[in-house]
Amino acid sequence: xxxxxxxxxxxxxxxxxxxxxxxxxxxxxxxxxxxxxxxxxxxxxxxxxxxxxxxxxxxxxxxxxxxxxxxxxxxxxxxxxxxxxxxxxxxxxxxxxxxxxxxxxxxxxxxxxxxxxxxxxxxxxxxxxxxxxxxxxxxxxxxxxxxxxxxxxxxxxxxxxxxxxxxxxxxxxxxxxxxxxxxxxxxxxxxxxxxxxxxxxxxxxxxx
Amino acid sequence: xxxxxxxxxxxxxxxxxxxxxxxxxxxxxxxxxxxxxxxxxxxxxxxxxxxxxxxxxxxxxxxxxxxxxxxxxxxxxxxxxxxxxxxxxxxxxxxxxxxxxxxxxxxxxxxxxxxxxxxxxxxxxxxxxxxxxxxxxxxxxxxxxxxxxxxxxxxxxxxxxxxxxxxxxxxxxxxxxxxxxxxxxxxxxxxxxxxxxxxxxxxxxxxxxxxxxxxxxxxxxxxxxxxxxxxxxxxxxxxxxxxxxxxxxxxxxxxxxxxxxxxxxxxxxxxxxxxxxxxxxxxxxxxxxxxxxxxxxxxxxxxxxxxxxxxxxxxxxxxxxxxxxxxxxxxxxxxxxxxxxxxxxxxxxxxxxxxxxxxxxxxxxxxxxxxxxxxxxxxxxxxxxxxxxxxxxxxxxxxxxxxxxxxxxxxxxxxxxxxxxxxxxxxxxxxxxxxxxxxxxxxxxxxxxxxxxxxxxxxxxxxxxxxxxxxxxxxxxxxxxxxx
Numbered sequence: 001x002x003x004x005x006x007x008x009x010x011x012x013x014x015x016x017x018x019x020x021x022x023x024x025x026x027x028x029x030x031x032x033x034x035x036x037x038x039x040x041x042x043x044x045x046x047x048x049x050x051x052x053x054x055x056x057x058x059x060x061x062x063x064x065x066x067x068x069x070x071x072x073x074x075x076x077x078x079x080x081x082x083x084x085x086x087x088x089x090x091x092x093x094x095x096x097x098x099x100x101x102x103x104x105x106x107x108x109x110x111x112x113x114x115x116x117x118x119x120x121x122x123x124x125x126x127x128x129x130x131x132x133x134x135x136x137x138x139x140x141x142x143x144x145x146x147x148x149x150x151x152x153x154x155x156x157x158x159x160x161x162x163x164x165x166x167x168x169x170x171x172x173x174x175x176x177x178x179x180x181x182x183x184x185x186x187x188x189x190x191x192x193x194x195x196x197x198x199x200x201x202x203x204x205x206x207x208x
Numbered sequence: 209x210x211x212x213x214x215x216x217x218x219x220x221x222x223x224x225x226x227x228x229x230x231x232x233x234x235x236x237x238x239x240x241x242x243x244x245x246x247x248x249x250x251x252x253x254x255x256x257x258x259x260x261x262x263x264x265x266x267x268x269x270x271x272x273x274x275x276x277x278x279x280x281x282x283x284x285x286x287x288x289x290x291x292x293x294x295x296x297x298x299x300x301x302x303x304x305x306x307x308x309x310x311x312x313x314x315x316x317x318x319x320x321x322x323x324x325x326x327x328x329x330x331x332x333x334x335x336x337x338x339x340x341x342x343x344x345x346x347x348x349x350x351x352x353x354x355x356x357x358x359x360x361x362x363x364x365x366x367x368x369x370x371x372x373x374x375x376x377x378x379x380x381x382x383x384x385x386x387x388x389x390x391x392x393x394x395x396x397x398x399x400x401x402x403x404x405x406x407x408x409x410x411x412x413x414x415x416x417x418x419x420x421x422x423x424x425x426x427x428x429x430x431x432x433x434x435x436x437x438x439x440x441x442x443x444x445x446x447x448x449x450x451x452x453x454x455x456x457x458x459x460x461x462x463x464x465x466x467x468x469x470x471x472x473x474x475x476x477x478x479x480x481x482x483x484x485x486x487x488x489x490x491x492x493x494x495x496x497x498x499x500x501x502x503x504x505x506x507x508x509x510x511x512x513x514x515x516x517x518x519x520x521x522x523x524x525x526x527x528x529x530x531x532x533x534x535x536x537x538x539x540x541x542x543x544x545x546x547x548x549x550x551x552x553x554x555x556x557x558x559x560x561x562x563x564x565x566x567x568x569x570x571x572x573x574x575x576x577x578x579x580x581x582x583x584x585x586x587x588x589x590x591x592x593x594x595x596x597x598x599x600x601x602x603x604x605x606x607x608x609x610x611x612x613x614x615x616x617x618x619x620x621x622x623x624x625x626x627x628x629x630x631x632x633x634x635x636x637x638x639x640x641x642x643x644x645x646x647x648x649x650x651x652x653x654x655x656x657x658x659x660x661x662x663x664x665x666x667x668x669x670x671x672x673x674x675x676x677x678x679x680x681x682x683x684x685x686x687x688x689x690x691x692x
Contacts, residue, residue, distance in 0.1 A: 056638055057647050062251050126654070129647035 020156035036107035042114045055124035085175035095158030105153035116142035250641045255612045260537035260581030263547030268571035272310040277570035285556045286334040294332040319359030331381040343379035366410030385457040415474035417445040454510040462505040486533035492520045509555045513592040524549045530588045534615040596623040614640045
């Protein structure tokens, strides 16, 4: 069983249609969720490592602005936005997927970004300027693969036709924009309220 | 399971809200205004730096034993280090010697039967033969005097097909190259500098600034009718504010375009050939208070080896760049203390001195380079001359004085690279965040390491191949045995 757990994600990478089908209908959901979180953490670690340790030729970073917590936020927030937007749209558009299934499929789609980028963190230290091309090539390859997987994943989870998936993904991206806008609005309002309360409290304290 | 997930999500959200309210506060304003001596890092942030120039004295009219300068607007230092000041309000040119003592005044000229005086002259230039060119703005002419202050020629308002009938010739700044061609910055001319031949005939315009078009304005204009369009403001290129010539006769010019090419180096064809290889474009301040706007560069002074300085009248700062466009040092400020200005209008430098002319106060502040500034100047000069060993030694001195001066590390790195010290060179290029040179050093370093360890590595590779082949053969054999 342990062996299967490790093998499945890699099989899904190369046989996405079969892999996502098994993910949805055949495999244990709890195990899948655990693997999803492992993949997510691995992806975050890859990102942090690559901003810190990728070779100087491909990576100039400002140590003042490097923040591992923000790296986590940069991964988790868009992912959650995607899942929430995906779920809220597909429930209206006859999608069969549940929120957990969407989350699992999205996390599994991240595998190429980990598998390809993690070795490059190490390898990029042995690159010259001309060879850096290979680094960027494989990075874009990983992104394309990821997009393909997420496309197949969405299609399988909701049992959509390819055309419907394309349209849905387009709307999901718009919905993500709305979400970002709303949460910005929400947070700035909360901030204003809290600063208002803090001011009142301060005035109280100073007066009495 | 799901319930728990939901709970976790909710608590995360709450945590995020609380976190964000405390975390996201107003970012501290990065004001470079408080430092008079700073430099910009690779990250375009102001970092403190030692002062490169220190004020030593202030020269004004009463000190020189003459009438106070009245709204002077230009100054020029000749090759013999004599300082010529265009004392606009007093209609005269004041000459000081290299010890900053009063030497002479020119308020009228004569020769070839003509004579005359000046009317608010705003520009002055002295050639290597000590010929004096005066932009006699009030009289709409440029006056050319020889070394004995005898009149050679007068450049009057030119007549040409290129000029419109409403054109008025108001020369404000003038510069002359070694071939005797005169470049005049005339008020209200948008086509660049006016170039005059040796005989004083107008030949052409050179180096016009490009028109800056606001995209929204452009869109409006697309939809406007012809009548509306004629009422709108025309898109015209900005005027230059100043010019100077370098040793090779290239024109260095400043304008107030609010673009990336406020400083230009113009060749004979009128093309801008300024090198902008630094961490950012040479535009004066790059991290500034938006409400006060970007630097307003109103004068430029070119030293040797492509080192040039520009004067920002908005904040009273002087920025000095090297030939590649790296910011060497910044000094000066607006204020009332010594070394601060009220309305700086012109800068000049010679040897280790830096002169700043203040228009309203009618005085010149004399700066002398500090050990730090002198070392940078010398290092950049040695580097430009190709004397890399000396440059390396000087750059190392600079790094000891100011660890934040990033481009100094490139200087050290390049010298080390030539000495085949690749690893040390890589370290220095990493300090100066110079990826291209780092890559060069790294390639050489890698080759060196590979060459040294060639036999060992080939040995390892062959052993690994042999072992894996042997292992697979063994496995096949043992499998066959099992089958039969």
